[in-house]
Amino acid sequence: MKKQFLTFLSLILAFAASAQNLRETVAIVRPKLSETTQTFLADFSKSLRGDGFHAAADVLQNYGKGSFGTGFAYRDKHNNRLYIITNRHVVEQADRVDIEFSLPDNSTKRFDACPVVGVHDDFDLAFIALPEGANVPALETTDQSITDGTTVFTAGFPALEDRPSWQFGQGIVSNANALIKSLTNSKELPLIQHTAQVDAGSSGGPLLIRDEQAATGYAVIGINTWKAAGRENTNFAIPARAIDDLLQNYPSNTQLLLTRDEVSKRATGMLQAAQSSYQAMMPFVSYQYVSNISADTFYDLVIAASDPATDAMESCFEQGSPLEGIRIGLADIICRQFSGKNYTFSTVASLDTLTRKAEVVYTAGNKSISTQWMMEQGRWRLVDAENVKASNIEPNGISKSYGFGTSVYLGLISPLNNAFDLSYSLAFKRTILTFVTYEITGSLLKINTEKTEWEDLNEVIKPGTQNVFDIDFNLGGQLPVKCGPIYLVPYAKVLGGLYLGSDLTGIDYGFGAGVEVAYKFGYQNYVFINLGYLGKKMKPFDDQEYRMKSKTLSGLACSIGISF
Structure with a gap:
């Protein structure tokens, strides 16, 4: 009996030690907003408040103060580079982020201004490059099958009194194959529904199972992303296999993206997306484009957007992602301006590899329009277009947005x-x-x-x-x-x-x-x-x-x- 007790005690101690080791590989992710974006958020918030939209103004103001999420260290099997994996919505509007590890001895390890190397066009995933030589243990993924009832664990830094606070949770898989196309951009990717603790700030953290072969005692089976409103303990994670899909779509050397061929490929892809939907257009719209929106233009944007896009914008504001909401509205307008107009790709008029900017020309009959592009989060994205000016969203002609209170x-x-x-x-x-x-x-x-x-x-x-x-x-x-x-x-x-x-x-x-x-x-x-x-x-x-x-x-x- 004594031997069995000691064995049980050693298992408990090993479990506690491995949970502590997770804090060396699970990090706080803090997006660094540019001065332009911070000014945009402050001015926009002030304007909304002056017009009586206090709730929306609060969302923008709080977002401008700085947000945070969770990520975890992961080593790419192909190039052996060390990255932080997190959610795309955690790093929205940021080209660089600060990474902070809150260690078990209450000390911290920081890596400032780490570049956002890429984001997934379909799934809520992003990856951030840690500096060369960073000494951080990495989590490993596993292809071990899971079923309903499998015990799972979450690790992350949800907010407590507006500050990130370490949280390690345990639950079970409640649906091993949850098909929710609205969360995966209509792609056939079964999500993992589970009951382990997930709260605001946990986004981007790992969903884990026990693995005695792993250095930390855990292996990643998913990336926590969503929490269902109105349901108890209904959380969703993107399967870990999507990480490899994300990394394989980006070259290890970003200079390979700074070519006319790559710009041409993205510019042509945008025309194809325009024939589909605003969701397909989203990956082509830059956050710089969002920063060019003024408060009065935003109201035009809401009125001019389609009903589905307007609903999605409202949902983003309610969930505290205002910039993504504005980006949805822009994507919807751009999609409608380019669809049905018989635009064709003409040429890459200019490409500056130092500033990472390009000019692309489209034609429709005898008419040519110029568009401006920039490299953002590892993708060429649209910054401006002659036929969709951020300062003039509603087209000329009979206005549907004209009106006033008194x-x-x-x-x-x-x-x-x-x-x-x-x-x-x-x-x-x-x-x-x-x-x-x-x-x-x-x-x-x-x-x-x-x-x-x-x-x-x-x-x-x-x-x-x-x-x-x-x-x-x-x-x-x-x-x-x-x-x-x-x-x-x-x-x-x-x-x-x-x-x-x-x-x-x-x-x-x-x-x-x-x-x-x-x-x-x-x-x-x-x-x-x-x-x-x-x-x-x-x-x-x-x-x-x-x-x-x-x-x-x-x-x-x-x-x-x-x-x-």
Whole structure:
């Protein structure tokens, strides 16, 4: 019995020691955001907050403060290079990351500014190069088969009080072949569903099984990636065999990617992706392109995107990945701009291997468009295109995004007949679904009247004037046409209301038509110049004294306004 107890105790100690050894190979991954990206996030967050979108602003602000995930050391079997394997979403928007190992003795080992060498186009995987000569033990993968009920372990650094905290968990495989195409870009890759602990910050950490032959006592069978909302202990890992698929798609020497042939291959591939879907376009859209989006352009992006892309964008913001959400919207717009237009690849107009930038020209008939590309995360990606400017997402033509909450106008009405003198107006206007408007207008009018008086039993008609305050409700339709940041908005409206004077009151009704010129300078923020025709009939309640039956006012209305 004593011998059995000692054997059991030694197994426990070995298990604890091997778990401690994992901390030498499982790392905290901290993306390093460029100054451009940090400025973009700060400005974007401030703009969103000013427009009342506080939750979205908080997401951007928190993301800008710095995020982290988990990764693990892995040695490539083909070139013997040492890498950190993690999730693609952990390193989004970053070309370099800081790697930190929190060792069992509470010391740390750091490798700063490690390059993101590549990301998987279909699966949520990325790999980061550790410096030459880095002394880090690597985890090994295994092709050992697993079944439902297999005991598995997780290791990672989920957040605790906003800081990464080591966590080693245990569970079972609850579904060894979970087919969820929405998580694998529609590829047939069975995921591993398991119950071992996974929390925010665990992304990119290894899913392990016991392996007595491995130096740490564990072998990698998967990479933890997703946690199902609304379910208890339902976590998913990408099978470890996807790591080799990822590494084999990248040359060991990145200089091999800096060729015209490689640029041509990617540029042609983008045209093929455009005929498919925004998901297929995603690998071709750079994060630099995302940084060129402004707050007001983002609203245009949301409105212009397709319904599936809009839903995906919303999901990314809810999950704390705002940059990926914006990238989805861009991919959707680019896909639609290039699909169905018969674009063909023409040439690589220029290639700079030092700055890792290139210009690619496409043609459609007699039309040529220039696109800018850059090397990012081990892939040539699109930075800009003439037909999809980041500052002008919505194309010219009839606008579906034009509109504002409330605008105020100051105006003049110049008479076209002798019914009244020059008058002044103040209006408050709102849009409904872009094409419908309603408005409340107050005007000060000096009306020319004819007053009946009696002199020596004779009826005498005397001309005069009467100051009245006129208030109307307007309901109208408009057709905004976008020309860059300028909108030409022809409109027509009907109106009705009351006018009030010292001794003259009545009702009025009529119509108006004209053209409005608007300049957009923010989300639902415009300045306006309005020129149009206004005609109305004014009927007094008491016409015994004032002869104003069906008196018609006809005038030229001009105004300036601003929305807020």
